[in-house]
Amino acid sequence: MAVTMADISHLRKMSGAGMMDCKKALEEAGNDFDKAMEIIRKKGQAVAAKRSDREASEGCVLAAENAGFAAIVALKCETDFVAKNEQFVALTQDILNVAMSVKPETVEALLASPLADGRAIQEHITDRVGVTGEKMELGFYQFVNGASSVSYIHPGNKLATIVAFNEAVDHTVARDVAMQVAAMNPVAVRAEEVPQNVIDTEMEIARDKARQSGKPENLLDRIAQGALQKYYKENTLLQQEFIKDSKISIEEYLRQQSKTLTILAFSRVTLNVD
Incomplete structure (x- = not known):
């Protein structure tokens, strides 16, 4: 026939x-x-x-929020041509929809979750590999939980952020914070959450700079501590200058909305974007 x-x-x-x-x-x-x-x-x-040994550095990054839960997924491929394909973007959206519904704890659990036809997400990704001839992988799945949350997708689907708050927050305010995370790429919400290895590195860099400029050894730790405080101001979300008003910090901006409002967690995922 x-x-x-x-x-x-x-x-x-x-x-x-x-x-x-x-x-x-x-x-x-x-x-x-x-x-x-x-x-x-x-x-x-x-x-x-x-194609398993090839590098998948392009892709599509999408995010969403529903009440207190927000998630980001990044489906990666080899070329920007495939990343912009409607079916590739649609598969990324389908994966995000499952993540928002199932709320899995790990990437592996998400990959094992079924789409509408009952087949696992990993099987659908493999099917697309056969269609495009490119390596594909679920490069990122991250989520946050709080009393409220927000998501932001930067135009082009290469960068997305999510933020969780300890209480209900006006959507415009929440979106401002999500855009702050996208633009300023903080390393932590607050100083006490900065990893110790990062602190040690910043302290050592500051000591070396002071030493090379001729500062006496007994002052190096004090100088390094001062440099560390500057690092916190530039790189921790609550201490960063608000990008829409450099006269106040993000923490001060939140307190203008509510004296008890704060950020619980955030995530930022990017592909080929600084």
Whole structure:
């Protein structure tokens, strides 16, 4: 039985594969659509294995919030051409929708979660590998929880942020904070959350600079402490200058809204963007 254009179009709609791939799969399967789909999926598995050592540095980053839960997912690929493909963006959105619904704790749990057809997200990613011929992977899945939350996606789908707050907050204020995270890339919410290895490095850099400028050894620690406080002001979210009003910090901006309002956590995911 000859393969018709209607058959090919139907398989393309089902699989997202190219016309020639669908034609070949149908011919090999004797027009059995289930067998043809299996052939296309096996091709995806073969391509995925072949491309496993390639670098996937492009992709699509999306985020969403619902009440106190917010999540970011980043589906990665090799080229910007594929990253901008409608079906690739749609798959990223589908993955985000599952994350928002299931709220898994890990990337592995998210990959094992099913999409609408009952097949795991990882299987769908592998299918897309067969369609595009590029390596793909779920590069990031991060989430925050709080009394309220917000998400921000920078135009171009290469950068997204999420922020959780300890109480309800006006959406405009929350979005301002999410955009602050996107623009200023803080390392922590507050000083006491900065990793110790980062503190040690900054202290040592400050001591070396002071030593090279001729400062006496007994003053180096004091100078380094001063430099560390400046680092906190520039790199911890609550102490950073508000990008819309440099006269106040983010903490002061929040207190203008509520004396008890603060930030519980944030996340920032970016691909090929500083």
